[in-house]
Amino acid sequence: xxxxxxxxxxxxxxxxxxxxxxxxxxxxxxxxxxxxxxxxxxxxxxxxxxxxxxxxxxxxxxxxxxxxxxxxxxxxxxxxxxxxxxxxxxxxxxxxxxxxxxxxxxxxxxxxxxxxxxxxxxxxxxxxxxxxxxxxxxxxxxxxxxxxxxxxxxxxxxxxxxxxxxxxxxxxxxxxxxxxxxxxxxxxxxxxxxxxxxxxxxxxxxxxxxxxxxxxxxxxxxxxxxxxxxxxxxxxxxxxxxxxxxxxxxxxxxxxxxxxxxxxxxxxxxxxxxxxxxxxxxxxxxxxxxxxxxxxxxxxxxxxxxxxxxxxxxxxxxxxxxxxxxxxxxxxxxxxxxxxxxxxxxxxxxxxxxxxxxxxxxxxxxxxxxxxxxxxxxxxxxxxxxxxxxxxxxxxxxxxxxxxxxxxxxxxxxxxxxxxxxxxxxxxxxxxxx
Amino acid sequence: xxxxxxxxxxxxxxxxxxxxxxxxxxxxxxxxxxxxxxxxxxxxxxxxxxxxxxxxxxxxxxxxxxxxxxxxxxxxxxxxxxxxxxxxxxxxxxxxxxxxxxxxxxxxxxxxxxxxxxxxxxxxxxxxxxxxxxxxxxxxxxxxxxxxxxxxxxxxxxxxxxxxxxxxxxxxxxxxxxxxxxxxxxxxxxxxxxxxxxxxxxxxxxxxxxxxxxxxxxxxxxxxxxxxxxxxxxxxxxxxxxxxxxxxxxxxxxxxxxxxxxxxxxxxxxxxxxxxxxxxxxxxxxxxxxxxxxxxxxx
Numbered sequence: 001x002x003x004x005x006x007x008x009x010x011x012x013x014x015x016x017x018x019x020x021x022x023x024x025x026x027x028x029x030x031x032x033x034x035x036x037x038x039x040x041x042x043x044x045x046x047x048x049x050x051x052x053x054x055x056x057x058x059x060x061x062x063x064x065x066x067x068x069x070x071x072x073x074x075x076x077x078x079x080x081x082x083x084x085x086x087x088x089x090x091x092x093x094x095x096x097x098x099x100x101x102x103x104x105x106x107x108x109x110x111x112x113x114x115x116x117x118x119x120x121x122x123x124x125x126x127x128x129x130x131x132x133x134x135x136x137x138x139x140x141x142x143x144x145x146x147x148x149x150x151x152x153x154x155x156x157x158x159x160x161x162x163x164x165x166x167x168x169x170x171x172x173x174x175x176x177x178x179x180x181x182x183x184x185x186x187x188x189x190x191x192x193x194x195x196x197x198x199x200x201x202x203x204x205x206x207x208x209x210x211x212x213x214x215x216x217x218x219x220x221x222x223x224x225x226x227x228x229x230x231x232x233x234x235x236x237x238x239x240x241x242x243x244x245x246x247x248x249x250x251x252x253x254x255x256x257x258x259x260x261x262x263x264x265x266x267x268x269x270x271x272x273x274x275x276x277x278x279x280x281x282x283x284x285x286x287x288x289x290x291x292x293x294x295x296x297x298x299x300x301x302x303x304x305x306x307x308x309x310x311x312x313x314x315x316x317x318x319x320x321x322x323x324x325x326x327x328x329x330x331x332x333x334x335x336x337x338x339x340x341x342x343x344x345x346x347x348x349x350x351x352x353x354x355x356x357x358x359x360x361x362x363x364x365x366x367x368x369x370x371x372x373x374x375x376x377x378x379x380x381x382x383x384x385x386x387x388x389x390x391x392x393x394x395x396x397x398x399x400x401x402x403x404x405x406x407x408x409x410x411x412x413x414x415x416x417x418x419x420x421x422x423x424x425x426x427x428x429x430x431x432x433x434x
Numbered sequence: 435x436x437x438x439x440x441x442x443x444x445x446x447x448x449x450x451x452x453x454x455x456x457x458x459x460x461x462x463x464x465x466x467x468x469x470x471x472x473x474x475x476x477x478x479x480x481x482x483x484x485x486x487x488x489x490x491x492x493x494x495x496x497x498x499x500x501x502x503x504x505x506x507x508x509x510x511x512x513x514x515x516x517x518x519x520x521x522x523x524x525x526x527x528x529x530x531x532x533x534x535x536x537x538x539x540x541x542x543x544x545x546x547x548x549x550x551x552x553x554x555x556x557x558x559x560x561x562x563x564x565x566x567x568x569x570x571x572x573x574x575x576x577x578x579x580x581x582x583x584x585x586x587x588x589x590x591x592x593x594x595x596x597x598x599x600x601x602x603x604x605x606x607x608x609x610x611x612x613x614x615x616x617x618x619x620x621x622x623x624x625x626x627x628x629x630x631x632x633x634x635x636x637x638x639x640x641x642x643x644x645x646x647x648x649x650x651x652x653x654x655x656x657x658x659x660x661x662x663x664x665x666x667x668x669x670x671x672x673x674x675x676x677x678x679x680x681x682x683x684x685x686x687x688x689x690x691x692x693x694x695x696x697x698x699x700x701x702x703x704x705x706x707x708x709x710x711x712x713x714x715x716x717x718x719x720x721x722x723x724x725x726x727x728x729x730x731x732x733x
Contacts, residue, residue: 064698071483071700093485202680257570260592260681275571389484393699404682408594430479430701 023051024078024330027066028317030056031264032288033137036350037081043346044337050330059264060204063392070095070322078325079334081136081317084120089389090320091124096132097321102332103131108339114138116379117355121318126387133318134335135355137284140304140378141213141313142371143176144271144289145169145278147300149188169302173217173246176278176305180254183277195254196278197270198247199263202403205395206263208385209313210280211247211402213304216311216383218243229428236417239308244413248406254278260407282315283378286371287351301371303378314382316353355379390431397423469713476706483700496707505683506691506708513688516602517666521659523606528613529655533647535614536621546618550611557608561675564604565591568676591677594684601673601685605666613658620654621647649733656727660720667716688712 026041028034034056041052055076057065063083069076070090082090090096099122103110110118110131117135124132149155150167159167163178170176180195187193199210212220220240224230234240251259256275259266264281271279272289286301293299304312319338321331337343344356348368353375359365366373386394398420405416428434444452476496480489500506535546552560567575568590579585590600624646632642670689673679679686679694692712696705 067483068697071485073485089483093483201678202682203674203678257587258568258573258589258592260589261678393701396694396698400683400686403680407592407680408682408684410594410682427699430481 022049022330023053024325024327024334025053025055025076026079026081026334027055027057027069027077028081029062030058031284033284033352036287036347036352040343040347040350040352043343044334047337048333050333052334063204067392070324073324075322075324075326077322078327078331079319080322081319082133083317084314084384085387085391085395087121087124087132087318088387088391091130091132092389094323095320097323097328097332099131099134099321099335100129102335106336106339108134108336112339112341112357114355114357114360114379116314116382117316117318120314120382120384120387121316121355124387133320134339135316136319136338137317138353138355138375138379139282139284139315139317140375140382141209141280141315142283142286142304142374142378143278143280143302144286145179145300145302146271146274146276146298147296148298149183149193149277150300151297155182169300170305172305173214173250173307177246177250177253180250180278184254191274193274194256194270194276196250196280197259197262197267197276198250198255198280199267200251200255200260200403200407201263201266202261202399202407204263205385205399206261207402207406208395208398209263209315211244211406212383212385213280213313214243214247214250214307215240216313217304217307217309218246219308219311222386229433231421231424235421235424236414240417241413243307244402244405244416248409248413251406283353283371283375284315287369290370296370299370301374303374303381310381312378312382314384316355388431388433390427393427394424472706472709475703476710478703480703480706481700482702489703492703496704497711499704500708500711506688508683509686509688509691512598512684512686513667513669515598516605516669516685516687517663519599519602520605520609520666521663523602524610524613524662525655525659527606527610528658529617529651531610531614532617532621532651535618550615552608553611555608557672558675560604560608561672564600564676568600592681594681597677597681597684601676604672604676605669608672609662609665613655613662616654616658617651620651624650653727653731656723656730660723660727663723664716664720667712 026037028037034054038054041054045051063086066077066080066082067086067089068074070080070093080096082096087096091098102108110122113122113135117138118131119127121135122131122133124130156167159179159182162182165175167179167182170179176196182195183193184195185192199206201207218239220237220243221234222231223234256270259270262270264285267279267281268285268289270276271281272292289299290296290301319335321328321335325331338347339356341356341358344354344359348354348359348365354360360376360379366376385391388394401416401419401423404410405413425434475489477491477493478489479492479495481487531549535542535549567573570576570587570589570592575590576587579588588596590596628646628650629642632646637645668689669687670693673685673687674690677685679690689712692705692708695701695708699705
């Protein structure tokens with residue numbers, strides 16, 4: 001009996017050691033692309049024998065959970081697919097492993113990936129040759145619309161009569177507003193419909209990601225290009241003010257009732273339930289929307305409309321190795337595998353957004369899905385929020401001030417932007433940047 | 435071995451310390467130490483997320499900054515208004531329900547059980563399902579209001595005028611049963627002979643309520659309001675789930691703002707000062723309140 005017990009103990013112990021040695025944990029947000037990655041990763045496990053455990057955190061808690069983990073030097077994650085804005089903190093505070101030597105050794109070249117994604121997801125300081133992540137999931141804010149409603153002859157003629165141009169993909173934000181307002185409160189198939197489900201969420205980053213889609217299109221710059229962190233006259237320029245005013249108008253005139261604290265899932269739900277003609281959302285959600293519309297009659301997709309300039313809010317993430325991981329070698333092996341062009345092609349086929357040039361430049365890519373061309377267009381015009389190590393401190397005042405103005409109707413757009421600058425100056429001063 | 439034998443040779447004082455020792459140690463570790471540490475941090479420019487950056491002593495700078503910040507006073511006003519209305523409504527409705535349930539009628543026990551159900555729910559869950567109830571398109575709240583008076587579609591949590599009332603209503607719905615239970619305990623402790631004597635003296639029901647019921651139940655009611663006041667001063671979860679502090683900052687209570695400063699912006703020194711100010715405020719109010727309550731009891 002004693003021998004059996006010892007044998008059992010030894011085998012259990014060796015199993016546990018073995019399973020620990022050959023497994024890694026990857027952290028990401030809980031959304032459709034994460035499921036696609038889980039599916040893709042089965043091939044990695046089959047090839048290498050390394051098990052990959054996943055921890056997917058819902059978006060509203062994603063930043064809190066992951067940044068707390070990093071700040072506490074936690075070992076829960078070996079790999080992290082972190083938001084583009086985290087790259088500064090990841091590099092400066094030493095949370096992420098610098099990947100340059102590994103890339104050189106394994107022959108992984110950043111020139112094989114789309115330049116915009118390398119700049120946004122991998123480098124710190126921005127545009128330098130210091131890489132802290134491999135571009136994993138390209139993304140930008142875009143729009144989906146109810147093509148089936150747009151195709152109805154009676155609606156088309158009524159719209160043309162009213163506005164003098166065709167109901168279709170809006171060429172600019174003014175047209176977008178016209179179209180949204182056209183559908184606001186309209187009865188279609190016996191149900192009351194509304195204009196657009198736009199980002200209004202207060203708690204994390206929602207309304208900022210939404211309003212910046214307009215601000216970028218109006219030509220807003222965060223700072224003086226010749227004098228970093230000098231924001232006066234740039235972030236609160238007349239164009240930026242106009243864009244924020246326009247976003248409020250869009251919310252007041254076109255959002256469905258109760259859409260005052262909405263982001264990704266709420267926008268998606270409003271659209272899928274047939275409440276709205278338009279939804280603002282990330283490309284990451286389009287495979288799901290498209291899957292339910294196999295003949296492409298219901299939904300159409302388009303890149304963020306231009307106003308003064310063509311621009312779109314950047315989303316997406318890079319994959320990084322966590323500095324506090326005890327299994328960095330296994331995590332790096334995963335990155336090496338993930339960077340392979342054949343794996344990147346499968347990633348796109350499964351619903352992930354590859355940033356690899358072999359995939360994006362393939363002649364068949366623009367027609368591979370109904371939103372592929374829009375994705376290509378968007379990735380050429382993306383702009384991101386501050387990627388500073390202090391990005392959360394910078395995000396929160398903007399969330400509050402913009403929500404206060406757009407949803408709460410308090411003050412003016414100029415006052416909201418001035419207030420944000422005031423808070424940002426304080427953050428940059430505390431960080432020694434000013 | 436008997437307890438007596440086991441502790442043989444130890445003085446009463448030593449046995450006393452043996453019993454309370456673990457509790458005192460726990461209290462020191464998880465209450466007193468963090469409090470002292472927070473006070474220490476409040477005099478520094480510490481940022482918990484800036485690894486490797488040593489905190490520097492900044493004196494009273496954080497306190498001055500907190501007290502001079504207009505936004506902080508706005509949050510304090512929101513908190514004060516939330517506390518005032520929730521405590522007032524919970525006192526009136528809670529006492530009313532207690533008076534009702536103090537009577538003997540069929541189904542009394544079942545009704546009591548149903549009334550106390552909301553306070554057994556998790557505040558986060560309450561916050562989430564009230565967001566659905568308040569939904570202007572499909573929510574039951576709009577439907578019920580419009581059933582009695584046609585207001586059309588209105589957004590309780592998207593309007594800066596209505597959102598503060600939205601959180602007051604939910605908190606009142608959830609915690610009135612608590613006030614009711616404490617008041618009910620008070621009502622059941624009033625000896626019957628007082629009412630019998632009052633009947634003999636031909637006192638009206640109103641006079642019996644004013645001169646017997648209310649003075650007897652008042653200390654209980656005040657105790658319930660003390661508990662609720664302390665709880666609502668640090669209210670967080672339900673409001674975060676319901677409104678996230680919005681729209682804008684219309685329902686951003688002091689505790690929500692403190693959490694954002696401390697664990698999202700990571701301004702550890704500054705938020706420690708803010709936390710100390712909140713602690714002193716509630717501690718001071720609590721003490722004054724208890725003294726007033728004791729005086730009322732002595733009367």
